[in-house]
Amino acid sequence: MQFDQILQYTLSGLSTGAIYALIGIGFSIIYNATGIINFAQGEFVMLGGLFTLSCLEFLKLPLWAAIPCAIAASTLVGILFERLAIRPLKQPTPINLVIITIGGSILIRGIAMLVWGKDTHSVPPFSGDTPIAIGGATILPQHLWIFAITLIIIFLNKVYFYHTISGKAMRACSYNRRAAGLVGIDVRRMVLFSFIISSAMGAVAGIIIAPLTMTAYDVGVMLGLKGFCAAIIGGMSSGLSTVIGGLILGVLESLGAGLISSGYKDAIAFIILLLILFIRPQGLFGKSNSERV
Amino acid sequence: MKRDLLLFAGFSLLVMMAPQFFRGSYLMNVLVFVGINTMLAIALNLLLGYAGQISLGHAGFFGLGAYVSGIMTTTFSVNPWVAMPVAAIVVGGLAFLIGFPILKLKGHYLAMATLGLGIIFYITFNETYEWTGGPSGLSEIPNLQVGGIIFNSDVKNFYLIWGVTLAVMLFALNLANSRVGRALRAVHDSEIAAQVLGVNARLLKVQIFALSAIICSLAGSLYAHTMTFISPTSFGFNFSIELLTMVVIGGLGSIYGSFLGAALLTLLPEILRGANDYDIVIYGGLLVVMVMYMPGGLVRGISALYRKFVKQKPETGHA
Numbered sequence: 234m235q236f237d238q239i240l241q242y243t244l245s246g247l248s249t250g251a252i253y254a255l256i257g258i259g260f261s262i263i264y265n266a267t268g269i270i271n272f273a274q275g276e277f278v279m280l281g282g283l284f285t286l287s288c289l290e291f292l293k294l295p296l297w298a299a300i301p302c303a304i305a306a307s308t309l310v311g312i313l314f315e316r317l318a319i320r321p322l323k324q325p326t327p328i329n330l331v332i333i334t335i336g337g338s339i340l341i342r343g344i345a346m347l348v349w350g351k352d353t354h355s356v357p358p359f360s361g362d363t364p365i366a367i368g369g370a371t372i373l374p375q376h377l378w379i380f381a382i383t384l385i386i387i388f389l390n391k392v393y394f395y396h397t398i399s400g401k402a403m404r405a406c407s408y409n410r411r412a413a414g415l416v417g418i419d420v421r422r423m424v425l426f427s428f429i430i431s432s433a434m435g436a437v438a439g440i441i442i443a444p445l446t447m448t449a450y451d452v453g454v455m456l457g458l459k460g461f462c463a464a465i466i467g468g469m470s471s472g473l474s475t476v477i478g479g480l481i482l483g484v485l486e487s488l489g490a491g492l493i494s495s496g497y498k499d500a501i502a503f504i505i506l507l508l509i510l511f512i513r514p515q516g517l518f519g520k521s522n523s524e525r526v
Numbered sequence: 527m528k529r530d531l532l533l534f535a536g537f538s539l540l541v542m543m544a545p546q547f548f549r550g551s552y553l554m555n556v557l558v559f560v561g562i563n564t565m566l567a568i569a570l571n572l573l574l575g576y577a578g579q580i581s582l583g584h585a586g587f588f589g590l591g592a593y594v595s596g597i598m599t600t601t602f603s604v605n606p607w608v609a610m611p612v613a614a615i616v617v618g619g620l621a622f623l624i625g626f627p628i629l630k631l632k633g634h635y636l637a638m639a640t641l642g643l644g645i646i647f648y649i650t651f652n653e654t655y656e657w658t659g660g661p662s663g664l665s666e667i668p669n670l671q672v673g674g675i676i677f678n679s680d681v682k683n684f685y686l687i688w689g690v691t692l693a694v695m696l697f698a699l700n701l702a703n704s705r706v707g708r709a710l711r712a713v714h715d716s717e718i719a720a721q722v723l724g725v726n727a728r729l730l731k732v733q734i735f736a737l738s739a740i741i742c743s744l745a746g747s748l749y750a751h752t753m754t755f756i757s758p759t760s761f762g763f764n765f766s767i768e769l770l771t772m773v774v775i776g777g778l779g780s781i782y783g784s785f786l787g788a789a790l791l792t793l794l795p796e797i798l799r800g801a802n803d804y805d806i807v808i809y810g811g812l813l814v815v816m817v818m819y820m821p822g823g824l825v826r827g828i829s830a831l832y833r834k835f836v837k838q839k840p841e842t843g844h845a
Contacts, residue, residue, distance in 0.1 A: 270634035318814055327633030328580055329817050332774055335582075335767060336813025343807030454763070458645070461638060496653040503642035510639050511627040 237369030242491040243484055244367065248376045248445075250483020251383040254476040255438035256460025258390065259431030261471040264464075265407030266427035269330050273314060273338035275457015277432040280307040280341070281439030282448035283349050286356055296359065304436045310341065311432025315425050338453070345450040356443040379441050386437060387476060393430075394471065403427060455499065459486075462506040468516020478517065534699060537782070538692050545681055554680035558752060560792045561687035562745050567772040567784035568698050569741035574770075575779035576702060577734045578714030579629060580637045582766050583644025587739040589651055589761025590617050591746025596667045596756050597657055606670050610747040614740045621739030625732035644766050651758040663757030670751045683752045690748060694741055698781050710734060711779075771809050774816055777823020786824055 256278060263271045284306045288299035318337045322329060359378050364371040393400040405413040406423045414420045438456075439448070446452070459482065466478030482502055490498035509517065544557060570584050594613035598604040604612075628639050651658050658664055669678045670686065677686045701707050709730055712720035717727045750756050768791060776787030795805045820827035 264634075270638065272637075318818070321818060323818070324821055328574070328578070329821060331580060331634060331637045332770065333814055333817045335770070336810050336817065339767065339806060339810030340814060341810075343804070343810050346806065347804070458638075458641070462642075465638070494653070497649060500646050500649040500653075503646050506642045507628075507639055507646075510631055510635060514631070514635070 235369075238491065239488070240368050241370035242487045244370050244372050244376070246484035246487030247480055248372075248379045248483070249442075249487065250463075250480035251379050251476075252438050252442045252456070252479070253459045253463040253482050254479025255383055255386060255434055256456060257463030257467060257475045257479050258387075258471050259434045259438075260461050260464040261467070261469045261475055262403075262431045262434075263427045264469050265471060266403055267319075267406075267424050268410075269319070269334065270461070271428075271431070272331065272334040272457070273341060274431065274435055274460060275453035275455070276338050276341040276345075277307050277311060277435030277453070278439035278442075278456045278460075279345060279448065279450060279453035280310055281436030282356060282443035282452070283345060283354070283439075283450070284436070285440050285443065286349070286354050286448065289356070296357070300440055303440055304433050307436035307439075308429055308433045311428045311435075312425065314341070314432075315428040319424070319428070320421070338457075342450055342453060349450055351450065353447045353449040355447050356440075358444040359441075373445070375441070375444050379445075382437065382441050383476075386434060387473075390471065399423075399426065459502050462502045465506055465509050466517050468518060470516070474516060474518045481517075530699065530703070534696060537695075541688050541692065542685075544688075545684055551680040554684050556792065556796055558680065558683050558687050560789050561684070561691040562749050563769075563772060563788035563792050564691050564785045565694050565745040565748075566742055566769050567776065567788040568694055568781060569738040569745070570769050571773045571776075571778065571781065571784045572698060572701070572710075572741075573734055573738040574773055575777070576707060576710040576714065577731055579731055579735065580633075580640065580770075581735070581738070582637050582641035582763075582770065583647065584640075584738070584742055584769050585761045585763070585765035586644040586647030587617050587621060587742035588746040588749070588765070589647060589756075589758070590620070591743025592750040592756045592761070593651060593658055593664070593746075594743070595747035596664045596750040599668050599751075600664065600666060601657070606668055606747075606751050610744065610751075613747050614743045617743035617746075618736045618740040622732060622736040625735040626728075629728070629731045629735060641763065641766070645763055648758060648762050651761060658758070661758060663755055664750075665755045667750050667754045667756065669754065670748075677752065687748060687752065690744070694744075695781055695785070702779075702781065706730075768809065771813055775812060775824055777825045777827070780823060780825045783823045783825040790824075 256274060259277070260271065260274050263269055263274070281303055284303035285299050288294045288302045289296065292299070292302070294302060314337055318333050319325075319330075322333060358373065358375045360374045362373055362375070364373055365377075394404055395401070402413065402418045403423050403426060405416070405418055406420055410420055413423075438460075439452075442456075460479070463479035463482050464475050466481060467475030469475075482505065485505065486498055486501050489501045545554065548554065548557065566584065566588055570581060573579050573581055591613045594616050595606065595609045598609040598612065599606050624643065628636065628643070631639050652661055654660075655662075669676050671677065675682065677683055709720065709725045712723065712725055713727045713730060721727050746761075749760075772787035772791045773784060774787070775790060776783030776785065791809075794808065798805055798808070816823070822830070
């Protein structure tokens with residue numbers, strides 16, 4: 234086994250891992266604010282990519298304008314989803330929430346299929362596709378974009394959660410929703426905020442990966458599940474440990490696909506998911522022994 | 527109890543008379559699918575509706591039953607009647623072993639873990655092509671045979687599948703009204719309270735998970751032997767979601783509801799044949815609407831509506 238090859242797999246694994254990390258943080262933000270695992274999280278990734286495509290092709294917008302439009306459109310869908318499906322729910326038991334977010338995700342995916350068709354679409358890369366050589370491996374400029382944007386988002390996330398009032402309020406909700414309500418935090422508004430942030434983040438993830446992997450109405454399912462897997466490895470934190478979880482998952486998957494068998498690539502993530510849930514439900518880096526209920 | 531038995535006898539009679547009213551191999555074939563899906567929906571309902579434990583991987587057990595049966599009868603030329611119980615034991619045993627770690631999880635985590643399990647099964651069906659034929663599937667699976675009767679026509683298959691489906695229904699109805707059924711509902715309402723009352727909640731959950739998997743395996747084997755061809759696409763994540771939709775639409779914890787849900791979701795795509803692409807939107811919409819407005823499912827929702835609009839009228843008259 235050549236070193237170059239391993240370097241190549243690791244590099245491409247890191248870039249998909251960054252995407253998983255972004256999706257995983259989206260899962261964690263909603264989970265921490267509301268206690269909901271949003272099964273529709275992956276659909277926002279799909280919407281991000283496809284809205285960008287529409288902005289480019291039908292509205293003829295330049296890329297720099299198409300991306301914010303796509304993020305705004307996906308976020309709007311996130312708001313509608315929270316308002317129309319999550320908030321009116323009369324009996325918000327975990328099973329009902331699982332079923333309604335699954336129902337919502339199928340609905341969004343189905344509508345996307347009717348709007349954009351069943352074909353796979355390609356989105357142009359942000360700045361050309363001349364490969365860059367690093368050591369014996371090569372990466373595309375898009376990979377660099379992915380790393381840079383992921384870093385920026387993680388940084389913004391940190392600033393929001395630790396240095397703004399609304400971010401601190403959301404953290405309070407994640408510690409104890411009842412107590413947060415008692416000190417005057419509007420918990421329902423925080424729930425809406427959490428859906429806004431994570432749908433926007435999902436859309437960004439979808440937009441930056443679309444030029445590499447193409448996009449279609451059904452890409453959200455797998456990406457969403459992998460993102461959830463990253464969040465589980467990170468112990469449902471909305472910070473660094475989920476990022477590391479995503480990177481570990483991306484690299485393991487890429488090495489596994491390259492060195493063992495590409496057919497089992499998707500199985501790797503789920504085997505890791507099951508092992509973590511069985512052995513360390515608090516996440517790979519979690520210390521507390523609290524039960525995930 | 528007597529009323530329940532009478533209801534079941536009436537239902538069985540209606541089912542058995544169905545071939546008199548519905549003719550043609552296309553319709554018979556659809557009704558065979560209704561039967562298989564009813565079994566699967568009942569299996570999931572025992573777990574979700576009674577014990578309150580969600581599974582998004584039941585299509586995997588269905589597929590495993592189909593493949594064990596299919597591979598044994600084609601590659602190893604085993605008699606189908608032997609292959610079916612072997613498949614059920616294999617799947618049940620596997621579910622029992624996985625059940626211990628997986629059912630420690632609750633709610634969202636259980637949903638994700640079972641979903642992962644289902645996808646691992648699906649990938650395995652696709653990748654172990656030397657056994658399963660991979661994506662192109664496994665064909666020439668033999669039909670079942672009793673004495674001189676080979677179950678190879680649609681009408682014969684109808685009686686075979688519905689015979690088994692009715693047996694599964696009767697079993698599930700009895701189980702629901704037994705001590706076990708009450709213990710399951712206790713676990714559903716509060717695991718701690720159930721345990722305080724002497725119910726071994728952990729073992730019970732694993733047992734019902736295994737039982738549910740066995741019913742799925744049985745349905746899978748029957749599916750393989752009636753269709754004589756199986757491929758991984760029938761056992762994917764989408765089918766697990768479809769099963770969930772059937773159970774939710776029919777009503778959690780209602781056996782006849784499972785039949786209603788299975789029948790509706792099997793017939794709907796056939797009726798909407800022209801609007802083939804819309805069915806996924808309709809499933810999603812149905813799930814959302816049902817959970818929001820009729821969380822008890824159709825059977826209970828309709829009877830509640832009936833009470834509200836028909837039976838309350840005399841009362842309002844008095845007042």
